[in-house]
Structure formats: structure tokens, C-alpha cells
Amino acid sequence: MIEGKVGDTRLRAGMPANWLVGEKTGTNGVGNASDIGVAWPGDRGTVIAVAYTYLPQATKEERDQVIAEIGKLAAEI
Numbered sequence: 001m002i003e004g005k006v007g008d009t010r011l012r013a014g015m016p017a018n019w020l021v022g023e024k025t026g027t028n029g030v031g032n033a034s035d036i037g038v039a040w041p042g043d044r045g046t047v048i049a050v051a052y053t054y055l056p057q058a059t060k061e062e063r064d065q066v067i068a069e070i071g072k073l074a075a076e077i
Contacts, residue, residue: 001022001023001024002021002022003025004022004024004027007020007023007024007025007035007037008058009061009064009065009068010023010025010033010034010035010037010051010064010067010068010071011023011035011036011037011051011067011071011074012037012066012071013061013064013067013068013071014068014069014070014071014072014074014075014077015029015037015039015052015071015072016041016071016073016075017039017046018037018042019040019042019075020039020040021037021038021039021040021045022037022038022039023035023036023037024036024037025044027060030056030062031053031054031055031057031058032052032053032054033052033055033057033060033063033064033067034039034050034051034052034053034059034067035049035050035051035067035071036049036050036051037049037071039074039075042064042074047074047075047077049066049070049071049074051066051071053066053067054074
């Protein structure tokens, strides 16, 4: 999960590049997109983030951007 590339545009995209991140994505054909991740910042405790979206009118890129924003918010806590 750390070396995977599927989630590069989701939670991982919103977190600092120097963090170690492992995550598992999920997607279906009716507008659901999700990602669950564990991040190790190196300078503080572990960060766990989960994002589940249902945006049937959105493009894949728009759903991924929403999830990346959730990753960014999780990194700021």
C-alpha cells in the first residue's frame, strides 16, 4: 500500500510529499470514490484519514480532487 500508485491523486495528493503514506482506494461505476490511508509524518504521530464520496455528476478528476482536499485537511490537524 505504501508503494502503490493508484491513490496518487487522492489522499496522498493532499499530504506533504515527504510523508510516508499507505492507502487503499475504492471506486465504482455510479459515482462513489473512496480512499483510506495511514500516513507517517516523521515529526509527529501517525495520521489516519478516510474519505468516502458519492458524486454521481462529477468526473473522476473532480472526485479525486475532493479526496485530495480531505487528505490536505487531515495533514493540517
